[in-house]
Amino acid sequence: MLTEEQIDLVLKAERDLWKIPETGFREVKSSKYMADIFEQLGYEVHLAGDIPGFYSDFDTGLPGPTVAIIAELDALLIPKHPDADPDTGAVHACGHHAQGAMLIGVAAAIKNEGATDGLCGKVRFISVPAEELIEISYREELRSQGVIEYLGGKMEFVRRGIFDGVDMSILIHPSGLPAGKMLAVTHGDNGSVAKHAIFHGVASHAGGNPMGGINALYAATNALNAANAIRETFSDGDKIRFHPIITEGGSIVNTIPDRVVVESYVRGATVDALRTYNRKLNRAFAASAAAIGARLTLCDRVGFYPLNNDWGMNDVMKESMEELFGENCVHVSKGRGGASTDMGDLSTMMPVVQAISTGCCGGAHSETFRVGDAKKVCVDTAECTLIAIRKLLENNGSRGKQIIENFHPLYKTKEDYFRESKEFIFDIDAVTYNSDGTVTLKYMQ
Numbered sequence: 539m540l541t542e543e544q545i546d547l548v549l550k551a552e553r554d555l556w557k558i559p560e561t562g563f564r565e566v567k568s569s570k571y572m573a574d575i576f577e578q579l580g581y582e583v584h585l586a587g588d589i590p591g592f593y594s595d596f597d598t599g600l601p602g603p604t605v606a607i608i609a610e611l612d613a614l615l616i617p618k619h620p621d622a623d624p625d626t627g628a629v630h631a632c633g634h635h636a637q638g639a640m641l642i643g644v645a646a647a648i649k650n651e652g653a654t655d656g657l658c659g660k661v662r663f664i665s666v667p668a669e670e671l672i673e674i675s676y677r678e679e680l681r682s683q684g685v686i687e688y689l690g691g692k693m694e695f696v697r698r699g700i701f702d703g704v705d706m707s708i709l710i711h712p713s714g715l716p717a718g719k720m721l722a723v724t725h726g727d728n729g730s731v732a733k734h735a736i737f738h739g740v741a742s743h744a745g746g747n748p749m750g751g752i753n754a755l756y757a758a759t760n761a762l763n764a765a766n767a768i769r770e771t772f773s774d775g776d777k778i779r780f781h782p783i784i785t786e787g788g789s790i791v792n793t794i795p796d797r798v799v800v801e802s803y804v805r806g807a808t809v810d811a812l813r814t815y816n817r818k819l820n821r822a823f824a825a826s827a828a829a830i831g832a833r834l835t836l837c838d839r840v841g842f843y844p845l846n847n848d849w850g851m852n853d854v855m856k857e858s859m860e861e862l863f864g865e866n867c868v869h870v871s872k873g874r875g876g877a878s879t880d881m882g883d884l885s886t887m888m889p890v891v892q893a894i895s896t897g898c899c900g901g902a903h904s905e906t907f908r909v910g911d912a913k914k915v916c917v918d919t920a921e922c923t924l925i926a927i928r929k930l931l932e933n934n935g936s937r938g939k940q941i942i943e944n945f946h947p948l949y950k951t952k953e954d955y956f957r958e959s960k961e962f963i964f965d966i967d968a969v970t971y972n973s974d975g976t977v978t979l980k981y982m983q
């Protein structure tokens with residue numbers, strides 16, 4: 539359990555990290571803040587390298603499972619938030635900074651006298667960048683420079699070998715819960731494909747010669763209408779979410795727009811659902827461009843795989859919080875959330891749990907979000923995680939080993955994941971006008 543001094547360290551870290559919000563793959567200050575504390579705690583810090591983030595190990599010295607405890611580093615861009623960074627608009631409106639404070643608490647307290655008596659295996663503390671799938675153009679730039687391959691930090695960490703040897707992962711995400719509830723465990727979250735659709739038309743004088751142009755904005759609005767026309771085919775259980783925005787809508791008002799950009803995610807509960815509906819939506823987009831003689835570049839990127847929390851891990855978290863706050867303090871939901879996270883990608887390879895803590899107020903991802911009770915968000919979750927580690931690694935790691943044995947991965951190796959996920963990574967010219975007057979549509983790999 540945390541000492542008074544350790545609690546102070548955690549609460550200070552929560553406040554300090556709140557004040558240095560940075561978005562994904564830019565979390566230089568936050569990563570350094572975390573790494574410095576880990577060094578002060580006597581850990582060897584293994585930096586990710588040319589991106590923020592690091593890991594540190596606690597080794598019991600006895601063979602057994604390795605449990606990763608994960609904390610995300612990144613903030614969101616909500617310039618209207620009262621605490622947003624005035625220069626960048628960044629703010630921790632998803633509460634990831636509190637995960638960092640919690641991680642510090644666990645890392646500090648696991649070194650306390652007797653804390654790991656009777657445990658085996660290892661704990662890997664991972665401070666990971668870029669969970670929120672935003673600023674896609676910036677990440678594409680990093681991709682083209684060869685810095686990253688994946689848009690989400692966890693899969694980038696997998697690619698870099700930081701999850702090698704990790705058998706199971708725990709993350710507790712800050713949120714708010716009904717009174718009396720300290721934690722929620724759920725079935726999981728949706729997966730997602732990130733879509734960037736560029737409609738190409740022909741510019742012409744909007745007053746003098748509109749008949750000489752091809753209006754890329756109309757191609758895009760056709761596409762949005764066509765997408766809406768197939769929404770009623772989205773089956774309820776697949777939990778499809780499609781929420782496009784237009785990020786470029788034309789340049790000047792007296793020129794017919796020749797370039798319009800639509801961005802969206804396609805979210806769904808299973809990989810099959812993502813595949814099916816993503817193709818349907820791409821087909822609707824391609825046909826809409828073809829309808830008026832426009833062209834379309836479809837850029838799809840694997841967003842996040844559906845998160846399937848492991849029920850063995852869910853049970854461990856539930857029992858751990860109940861040890862602290864008694865029965866009925868944990869909300870158990872068999873339902874799946876509509877959001878997406880790269881914990882989902884990890885869940886294709888290893889048993890994971892992303893539990894939800896309480897103590898935050900206001901709406902996540904909005905200007906009202908804030909941490910209301912930092913003790914609940916950071917300290918209680920750290921205590922809960924310490925108990926969970928004990929449950930997984932005591933008795934020769936029997937419970938952890940049982941969970942590993944019962945787990946059926948979607949992908950047996952990270953190489954399988956890398957290969958299969960390429961299905962959702964492509965840039966294609968979706969509309970080709972053939973010399974014989976026919977049109978060919980291409981909307982999948």
Ligand SMILES: [Zn+2]
Pocket residue numbers: 632670903
């Ligand atoms: Zn978020």
Ligand SMILES: [Zn+2]
Pocket residue numbers: 632633634669711
């Ligand atoms: Zn989040």
